[in-house]
Amino acid sequence: MRLDAGIALATRHRRSLTVAAVLIVAAIGFEALRLVLREVHLSDVRTALHAVPDGRIAAALGLTAISYLLLTGLDWVALRGVGRPLPWRIAAAGSFTSYTLSHNLGLSLITGGSARLRLYGAAGLAFGEIAQVAAICAMAFWAGVAGAGGIGLILSDGIALGPVTLGPAAARAMGAALIAALAVLPIVRASGRESLGWGRLRIALPSLRQMAALGALSLADLSAASAALFVLTPHGTIAAFPAFVVAYAVAVVVALLLHVPGGLGVFETVVLATVPGDRPALFAGLLLYRLIYYLLPLLIAAIGIAVAEGWRLRHPIRRGLSYVDRAGQLLAPSAVTVLVFVAGLVMLVSGALPGVKGRLADLQDLVPLPFIEGSHMAGSLIGTAMLLVAPALTARLRSGWAAARVLLMCGALFSLMKGLDYEEALLQLIVAGVLQYCRASFYREGGILTDRPRWPWLVAAAAAVGLSIWAGFFAYKRTPYSDELWWRFAFDANAPRFLRASFAAGVLLTAASAWQLLTASATRSLPDALPPEDVIAAAAAHASRTDTALAFTGDKSFVVSAAGDAFLMYRVQGRSWVVMGDPVGPAAAWSELVWSIRRACDARAGRLCFYQASERMLPLFVELGLQAIKYGEEAHVATALFSMAGPRGKSLRHAVRRTEAAGAVFSVESAAVVPALMGELAEVSAVWLADKAGREKRFSLGAFDPDYLTRFPIALVRVEGRIVAFANIWVSGDGEETSVDLMRHRPDAPYGTMEMMMVRLIEWARDAGYDRFNLGMAPLSGMPSGRLAPLWARLGHAMYANGERLYGFAGLRAFKAKYGPEWVSRYIATPPGAAMPRTLIDLARLVSA
Template sequence: MFKVNRATAGRLIGRAAALLFEVSPHIFAALCVGSGIALLTSGVTPAYEDRLDHIRAVLPPILIELSHFGASISGFLLLLLSAGLWRRRRGAWLAAVIVLVVAAVFSLFKGLDWEEAAELLVLAAALAPCRAAFNRRSRLFEALSPSWVMLVLTVVAGMLWLGFFAYRDVAYSDDLWWSLLIDREVSGFLRVGAVLALLAVIIAGRSLVSAPGARSHGPAGAPELERALAVLQAGDGVMPDGWLAMLRDKALMFSPSGRSFLAYRVRGRRWITMGEPIGPQAEHLPLLWAFAELADSYGGVAVFYAVEETALADLATLGLAVRKIGEEALVDTAAFTLQGRSRQNLRTAVNRCEREGAGFEMLRPGAAADQMAALRAVSDVWLTHHIGVEKGFSLGRFDPDYLALTPIAVVRQGERIVAFANLMPGGDRLAVDLMRFTPDAPPGVMDYLFIHAIQWARDNGYAWLDLGRAPLAGLENRRLAPVFARVGALVFEEGGALYGFAGLRAWKAKFAPEWRPCFIAAPTSTPLALALLDVALLTSGGWRGMLGLNAKRASPAARPSETPAVSEEA
C-alpha cells in the first residue's frame, strides 16, 4: 500500500510540476510587469536623500542622471518584454534576463536602491534556468495585443500622474527639461516621462494597425493548391465552401497527414477561416486547435466564419463564443417539384424561357475551357450592370482556372450563352457559387437555371442543392437576445437600402428550401461585429470595394428591368 501511495504521490507531483512548467511563462510575465511598474514608480518619486549623498560622493552627476533614465527605460522595456514572455518567445526570455540584471545595476547607481536591485536579481536568477519553457521563435518588432497596449498606456499614464503629484510643489520652468545641476530629480522625471509617453503612443499606434503574420501567411502557392485539390477530389469530409480555397487568395494550413486543410486570411489581428476544416472528421478538432495556436503565436486571434452546426461541438471545445450570422438555403432535390399553386411563378419562368429558345446544359469539370470566352463575356456585362467589381474570400470570382475545376450550369439561347453558374460539390450536396446572366436574357432565366440544376443534381445522386447564404436571416430581435442578434435583425429588416437582405431570402424561398443556420465563432474577447466587418472587407477587397467606390456601373437606362437581379452575398 505504501508503495502504491508513494507512486501515486510521485505521479501527482510530476503532473503538478508539468503544469507549473506550462504556466511559468505567464507567471514570469506577470512578475516582469510588476518589476516594470516598480522601476517606473521608483523613477518618478524622490529618492532617499541620505542614499543620494552616498552615491554623489563616489559617482559623477551625469552617471547618476543616466542611471535614473536607464532604470525607467528598463522598466518600460520589461512591460514590453512581458508580452513576449506571455507568448513563450525565446528572445523575450533572453532579453528579460539581461534587462533585469542591467536594471539592478541602474537601481544601485541612481539612488543606492539595493532592495529593488535585489528583487530584480532574484527574478533574473529564477528566470534564467527556465529557457525550455520559452519554446517559440522570436519575432523582431512584434506588435502588442490590444490588452497589452492598454496595460502599457495605463502604466505610463499612471507614472506621469504619480510624478506630477510627487513634485506638485515644484515651480516648473524650461530649465528643468535640460538642467543636470538644479532639481535633478524633477528634470529627470520630465525627460523620462516625455520619452516614455512618446514611445508608448508610437508603439500603441503601430500595434493597433498591424497585421501580425499577414506577410508570411499570404496566398497559397502552386504546390499547396495541388495538395488542397487532391483533398477536395478525394471527397472525404469535403464541404462545398472548400473549393473557394482554389481562388488563390487565401493561405492554407494542412493537417500533419495532409488529408485535411483550412483556408484563411489574416486581417489586422484576426485570422479568419473560410468555413470549417476540409477533410476527414477525425482530423477537424486537432486542426482547429493547431490553427488557433498558430494565430496566438503571432499575437492574433482565430475567427471561424460561416461554419455549420456540425462544427459547434468542436468550437465549444476551443472555448469560443458562437453567434448565428444567417441561414443557408438547401433544396431537397428528391422532394422538389413544380406542381402546386405555390410554384406557379417557377412554371411560368420555365415556360417563358423555353418559348424564347432557352436551353439548359451542364458542363462537366474541365469542359468549359472551349467556352471560357463566351462565359467571360457574360460575366463582364453582368459586372457592368451590377456590382462592377469582382468579390473574393467568401465568394467566387471569374477565374478560368477556378471555374475549370467545378461543374458549370449554362443557359443557351440558340448558340449563345446568356447565363451560367458554377456549382461546388461537397458530400451529398452541390452549392451554387458564381451566378451571372446578360441583360437581354429571357425574364426568369436564373429561376430556369436553378430549376434544371436541382433536377440535374437529383439525377446525379446529390441530395441537396445549396443556394447559398442569406446573411442575417433568422436572427431574433427579442429583449433577451444578444445585442449582436438584435442589431443584425434590425439591419435585416430595415437595411434594404444598403443591401437586399430580405429580398435575397425571399428570392431563394421560392424554391422551398430547408433553412440551416450558419455561424461565426471567435474568442470571447473578440468583438464579433468587428470580425464580420473584416469578413466584409476581405470579400469586397477593402473599404473602397465595400462602399461601392470601385464599381463601374451602367447607366440606369441600360440596366435590365424585367429580369430580377440575383445578388451575391458575403
C-alpha cells in the same frame, strides 16, 4: 451642419480625444500641485518623512488592511444581490485585484472591470451579471463617500476647504442633505421595485438588508482609508478627524471624476489645498500614504497572482480545474505587467531625484564620473523601456518576457552604479525573480512593438514620464535654470543629470509610440500556400460540402493534418482568425485540425472564429471554449423530389417558358471548354459588376479569375449563340452535392433567366446522379425570437425582419424557397464575452471586402 460635423469628427477620433483629455487633466493636476507646493522644498519633505514615527506607519498599515478587507465585503454582498453567491475567497480575490488595479491605474471600468470580468467570468458568471456586480459596488462606494462626508459635516464645527468656508449651521445642513439622499434607493426598493434602468439595461437592486450591509461596509471602508492618511499627517487630536474626512472625500471625488490614472497629482493637490497644517509634513504624509495604501497592495496582489501562476505551471499534476485556477491563469500576465510597470516607474522617479549624499560620496571613490553619468541616463531609459515593454507581457509574448528580464537585470545594475540605490536594485531583482518564475506563461510569438497600440498603456506611460519630470522640477526648484546646465558634468550635478535623462526618456517614449502607431500590423497568419494536389484530392474525397472549392480562390491560408488527408482554410482579419466552413477531410481528423489552429492562433494573440460551420462542428466548439451563434440557414434541394408541378412551381414554370420563348438555351460545358469561352465570360462578368456597382468578394465566394474558373464545369445560357448568363458549378468530393458559385448575367438577358438556369441546373444534377443541390445561404433566417431567446438571436431576427433595404434578407429566402428546399442551420463560433463583438466586426469586414 458645423455642429454635426464636429460631433462626427469627435466620434471618429473618440479614442485619441480621450487620451488627450486624460493627459491634459494630468498635466493640469501636476501644475496645480506645483503651485500648492511652491514654498515647499525637497529637503523639508525628507526631514518630515524621517520624522514620522514608526507607530504611525504601523497604524497606517493596519488601517489599510482593514480598508481592503471591508472592500471584499462589498463584492461578497453584491454577488448575493444579483443572485450569484460565491465563496468569500473568490469575492475577496475579485475585490482585492479589482480595487488595487483601479486605485493605481484609474479608468476603473477598464482596469478593475477587466479583473472582475476574468475572475467572475471564470466562476461562471455572465457578462451582464458581472456588470451588475460592478455597478452595485460602485453605487455602494459612492454611498460611502456621501455618508462619510455627511457625517463629517454634521460632526464638525464648520468646514474650511481652501477658499470655501462653511459655518456650523451650513455644514450640518449640507451633511443632513447628503444623509437624506442616501435614503432614495432604500425607499425605491421598499416600494417593490427590484431593478433600475431602461428597457433591457437594468441593474438589480439588492434587498434592504443587503443595502444596509453595503452602506455600512462602504462607510467603514472610507473611514478606515481616510484614517490611514490621517495618522500619517500632523493633526494632533481626534477632534480634527471629521473635517479631515470631508476633505478626503472631496479629494476622492475630484480624482475619480477627472479619470487621471490613480488620481496621481490631483488627489494630493486637493488634500494640500483643503487640509490645514505644515505643508512639508502633509506632503510627506501623502507620499507615505501613496506607498502604503496604493503601491503596497498593488505589489502584493501582483506578486501573489504571479507566484501562484508560476506554481501552477510547475505542478501540472496538481493543476486544478476550478475557477480559481482558471482566473489566476487569466490574471497572471496582467499581474506581471503591473510589476514591470511599477519597476519602470520607480526607475524614472529615482532618476529625477537627487541621490543620497553619503552614498554618492562613497560611490565617488569607487566609480569614475562618466560611469555615474552614463548609469543615470541608462537608468531613466531603462525605466521608460519597461513602460513600453509592459503591454507585451499582457499579450504573453515571449519577446516581451525576454526584454523585460534583461531590462530588470540592467536596471538593478545601473541603480547601484548611479547612486548605490540598493533598495531600488532589490525591487528590480525581486520583479526579475517573479518574472523568471512565471516564464512558462509567456509563449506567444511576435515582436514587442508589432501589436496595435493600446491607449490605456500609452496614457499610463505618458503619465509616468510626466510624474518623473514633475518630481525633478520639484526637487530642483532652487536651482536657477540656464543653458549651461545641460552641459555640466560633476558628482554633485544632480539637476543637469535630471534634465538630460528626462529629455532622453521623453524622446524614447515619443519615438516608440510613433513607431508603434505607424508600423503596427495585424496578426499574421501561417503560410498560405495551397496544399499539394494529393492532399486536396485525399481530403475532398471525404467532403460532403461543395464549398471545398473555396480553397482555390487564392486568398486563404491552410492547416493540414499530420496524415496529409485533411485540411482547413482560414484568413486573418485584424486579430481574428476566421475559418471558412468545416474542415475538409475525414471527420476523425477534424479535432486535430481545429486544435492546431487554436494553438497557432493563441500563440499569436489572435481571436479564433468559424464561419458558416455545420452542426457537426458544435461539439468541437464546446471543446474549444467558443460560443456558437446561428448565422442563418442553407437551402438544400433534394434533386429526386424536385418538381415544377403544382401551385408552388407556378412561378418557376412561368419563368422557364418565358425565357425559353425568348430564345434562351441552357447548357453545361466541361472545365476543358472554359478557357476558350473566357473572353466572352469576362465581358458578361464586367457588365454585371458595373451594374452592381460593387467589387469582387473572395472569402466566402469565388471571384472572376481565369485560373480559378478553369477548374470547374460551367453552366451557360445563350440567346442566338451569345452568352447572356453563366455560373460555375461546384461538386462535392463524395459525389452527393452540387451547387453554383458565381452567377452573372447581362442586363439585357431575358426576364427569368436566372430562375430558368437554376431549374435546369437542379434537373442536370438529378440526371447526373447527385442527391442534392445547394442553393446557398439565407443569412439570419430561422433565428429564434421572443423573450427567452439569446440577445444575439433577437438582434439577428430584428435585422432579418426590418433590414430589407440594407440587404434583402427576407427576399433572398423567398427566392430560394420557390425551389422547395430543406433548410439546414449554419453557425458562427466566436470567443465568448467582450471578444465576441470585436471578432464579429472583423468577420463583417472580411466577408464584405
